[in-house]
């Protein structure tokens with residue numbers, strides 16, 4: 001690869017842009033009392049640890065598109081108004097209950113991500129056990145935007161069985177609490193529990209669920225997820241498989257993403273790393289198809305395909321320079337599965353299939369109809385394996401301060 005291309009990569013990996021370049025978002029609520037956000041995003045469950053990995057998430061510079069940005073800002077404002085109308089109550093099983101933070105009794109932390117922590121919570125008024133994602137309102141516009149985007153997408157995706165269901169939200173001066181259906185755990189943590197490959201039949205069902213969820217997002221809401229990875233795929237002991245975390249999802253304009261936003265380097269498609277015109281991103285949903293392919297290789301082999309890389313930069317360089325990962329022939333995967341993964345990991349995004357084409361693939365067709373006991377498998381794994389050690393080091397403090405307000 002020539003020098004010029006290296007230069008392009010370096011520019012794209014440079015730190016966050018100047019504030020003036022970012023999307024403006026102001027939460028019209030009282031001052032944030034929460035101070036700056038804790039280091040949760042840095043200590044989020046890692047899918048694979050590089051010896052000295054600089055950052056899990058990349059904040060790619062946002063290009064200056066004043067028009068796109070002002071439209072985006074207006075949309076964010078509108079979103080906020082809509083969401084504010086829906087806060088302060090939870091709607092569970094068709095019933096609407098007024099709710100405030102003191103109605104939420106924490107039963108422990110179950111995860112953490114880029115925007116905050118997720119807790120298992122008992123809703124005092126009804127006894128329902130649910131998941132609550134707490135996001136601090138730091139005043140950081142990018143984070144606020146993620147909070148709103150996540151809420152907006154889950155609230156409107158109530159009719160998709162492959163997307164995590166939201167019961168509502170509670171907004172305080174310092175935090176946003178998003179109440180969701182409680183799932184068992186994510187595919188990332190399952191992989192860590194098993195310390196080996198996840199069976200093809202489970203991944204077959206997972207593929208059907210995730211492709212369906214992504215297609216739903218695109219067709220129904222014109223949204224691209226942009227952060228498809230094992231930690232955003234949730235499973236439970238009923239055998240359900242659902243997509244979560246829409247914090248960095250983006251609206252599609254003419255089926256293309258017009259903003260860059262953040263993303264997880266490890267799963268990022270080549271066309272997002274090295275776009276033809278870096279000042280004008282216009283990748284489409286096929287970027288998520290690539291991320292799904294990387295996730296499938298990781299879960300099917302039990303190993304992240306770029307695991308030997310020391311930095312995100314090294315991963316990105318390999319994604320651009322090397323042949324795409326594939327399922328090893330030695331592991332006896334079906335030809336269908338191998339071919340499906342190969343299609344997802346087509347380096348040239350113009351040749352990579354979109355969802356409708358993927359849904360016609362024999363791998364998906366097979367798993368759409370095949371009966372697989374995902375529930376039994378999930379329960380057996382949870383019973384026979386130990387929970388991976390949490391990377392959180394302040395969860396006790398979090399628990400005390402959070403729910404005793």
Ligand code: ADP
Pocket residue numbers: 045110111112113114115116117118131133150164180181182183184185186189231232234244245246247
């Ligand atoms: P963030 O938006 O901050 O990145 P996520 O939504 O990705 O947070 O959640 C972080 C982790 O919390 C997930 O990887 C998963 O392990 C756990 N989690 C999230 N939502 C749920 C849920 N509804 N039920 C069970 N676990 C969940």
